[in-house]
Amino acid sequence: MVKEVNPENTSRKQAYKLWIKAPNPMVTFFRTLDVTALVRTSKRKHMKFNMLMGYCIGKAASEIKEFYILPAGDKLMQYDTLAINIIVKNKIGELSLCDILYDENMDLYNKHYVKYSPPIEAGASFNPPNLAKDFILQASVSEAMGFL
DSSP, X not given: OXXXXXXXXXXXXHHHHHHTTOSSOOOOOOOOXXXXXXXXXXXXXXXXXXXXXXXXXXXXXXXXXXXXXXXXXXXXXXXXXXXXXXXXXOTTXXXXXXXXXXXXXXXXXXXHHHHHHHHHHTTXXXXXXXXXXXXXXXXXXXXXXXXX
């Protein structure tokens, strides 16, 4: 469910004032992470590495209330769920994207990921109505290769 919120009554009040009129209100952060344990977990549990990365991003984001409040035009909207936006190279080498609904239950998140990522790699697009944090993946989503 989504509802409009008054920016003056949120912790995003200042950010809203600074960014609402910006032509591209997006900030990107980079950080180097040691993903060795995640690679091992991926192999041990036979789960895709990038699915596990998305799950970790969703888990971290779900604990920060500001990630549930996003701008939409000149309004500020509050969502009750998050989705992880994945961008993959499809079979013809173009970038495709898909929002995977985040669920605290990793098995359920994995089911969503497995259901929606193969059609995306084939060139389809699936987008639920809400977003969370983005991460960019290479075409081989089952391998722990470098990020684009």
